[in-house]
Amino acid sequence: AQKITQTQPGMFVQEKEAVTLDCTYDTSDPSYGLFWYKQPSSGEMIFLIYQGSYDQQNATEGRYSLNFQKARKSANLVISASQLGDSAMYFCAMRGNTGNQFYFGTGTSLTVIP
Amino acid sequence: DGGITQSPKYLFRKEGQNVTLSCEQNLNHDAMYWYRQDPGQGLRLIYYSQIVNDFQKGDIAEGYSVSREKKESFPLTVTSAQKNPTAFYLCASSASGAGMRMGYQPQHFGDGTRLSIL
Numbered sequence: 393a394q395k396i397t398q399t400q401p402g403m404f405v406q407e408k409e410a411v412t413l414d415c416t417y418d419t420s421d422p423s424y425g426l427f428w429y430k431q432p433s434s435g436e437m438i439f440l441i442y443q444g445s446y447d448q449q450n451a452t453e454g455r456y457s458l459n460f461q462k463a464r465k466s467a468n469l470v471i472s473a474s475q476l477g478d479s480a481m482y483f484c485a486m487r488g489n490t491g492n493q494f495y496f497g498t499g500t501s502l503t504v505i506p
Numbered sequence: 507d508g509g510i511t512q513s514p515k516y517l518f519r520k521e522g523q524n525v526t527l528s529c530e531q532n533l534n535h536d537a538m539y540w541y542r543q544d545p546g547q548g549l550r551l552i553y554y555s556q557i558v559n560d561f562q563k564g565d566i567a568e569g570y571s572v573s574r575e576k577k578e579s580f581p582l583t584v585t586s587a588q589k590n591p592t593a594f595y596l597c598a599s600s601a602s603g604a605g606m607r608m609g610y611q612p613q614h615f616g617d618g619t620r621l622s623i624l
Contacts, residue, residue, distance in 0.1 A: 424610065425610020427612050427613075435594055435596075435617065435618045435620075436615060436617045437596060437598070442612055444610055485613075487600075489610075491556070492536075492600060492602055493554065494598075494600070494613055496548055496549045497548065498548040499547075499548050
C-alpha cells in the first residue's frame with residue numbers, strides 16, 4: 393500500500409530563516425516520484441518541486457530544495473530565506489509506477505512571522 | 507496558455523438537487539481526477555479517469571458521479587444522495603504513464619469550486 397505521512401500539522405518560521413517540512417512515505421513500487429505542492433488560502437494547488445526515486449541528486453527549484461533520503465523513505469522540503477508569501481498549506485505527494493494515482497499527505501500549515 | 511479550468515468558482519445546492527461541476531483541460535493529458543477538500547483537511551480522491559470513456563472510484567465516490575466523453579472534459583455531478591456536499595472541490599490532470607524512463611509527471615490543478623448547501 394502507498395502512504396504519505398506528514399507529522400507536522402503546523403509550523404512557524406521567522407522571516408528570512410530556513411524551514412524544513414517533513415514527509416515520509418511507504419511504497420512497494422521499485423520506482424516512484426515524490427512531489428510537493430503549496431496551497432495558499434485562496435485554494436489553488438501550486439506544484440513546487442519533484443524528485444524521482446532513481447535521481448542521484450536532491451532536487452532544487454529556487455528557494456525550494458528536497459532532502460531525499462531513500463533508505464529512510466523521507467522526502468523533506470526545505471524552504472530557504474522564508475518570505476511572508478510562503479505562508480500556506482504544504483502537501484507532500486507520491487506517484488508510483490503502477491496506474492496514475494497520486495497519494496497525498498495530510499498537509500503542514502506554515503506561518504511565516506515578520 | 508495551457509491549463510485546467512474549473513467552473514463555477516462558487517456553487518450553491520438546494521436540498522434534493524443534483525449539481526454539476528465543470529472541469530476542462532487543454533494540456534492534452536490522459537488522466538484526470540476529482541478531489542474533495544474539507545476545511546483544514548487534506549485531499550480525498552472522489553473519482554479518476556485514465557482514458558476517455560473509463561473511470562474508477564476513489565476513496566469517497568458515494569453520492570458522486572462522473573463522465574469522460576472527451577479527453578478534455580471530466581465533469582463531476584454531486585447528487586442528492588451526497589448528504590454533506592459542502593466542501594472545496596479540486597480537479598486535476600496529469601500526463602499518463604510513469605516510470606524510470608519516462609519520469610513522473612506532476613498533477614496540474616484547477617482553481618477549485620466551493621460548493622455550499624442553501
